[in-house]
Amino acid sequence: MDQLTQVLIVEGKQDRKKLNKVLANEEEIICTFGTLSAYALDELIDEYMLFDRDVFIFTDTDDSGVKLRKLLNQELSHAENLFIDPKYRQVEDTPEYVIASILQAANFDVNLEYLKGSET
Known part of the structure; x- marks a missing residue:
């Protein structure tokens, strides 16, 4: 299997859907579906070979997102x-143009149409 060198880790399917909408290229996005146990995290690391890849953690700002980020870090x-x-509290509730700006700053290619948007 040809693996992408970068991987984004998010909490849920709606977060992944939001990022996929904004990204210009296919990127591997892993959903944790909330907080992970230590065992589940070890399995995730092994399955996706995360020590050998550029990993980006993109979680919510609520308690569960902060807890997950701390564990992943x-x-x-x-x-x-x-x-x-x-x-915005949650990635899925963050406007596309904000997500695009964050991803572009991390050197991901984004659909430029989302960089033009703004809140009205």
Whole structure:
């Protein structure tokens, strides 16, 4: 299997859907479906070979997202953290243009139409 070198880790399917909408290219996006146990995290790391890849953590700003980010950072110290403004609370509720800007700043190719948007 030809694996992409980068991987984004998000909490849920709606987060993945939002990122896929904004990204210009196919990227591997892993959903944790909430907080992981230590065992489940080890399995995830092994399955996706996360120690050998560029990992980006993109979780919500609520308690479960902060807890998950902390756990992931303990195991994946090389991971880069991507943050949304706490006013949005959840990745899936963050406007596309904001997501596009965050991803572009992390050197992901984004659909340029989303960089032009703004809140009205």
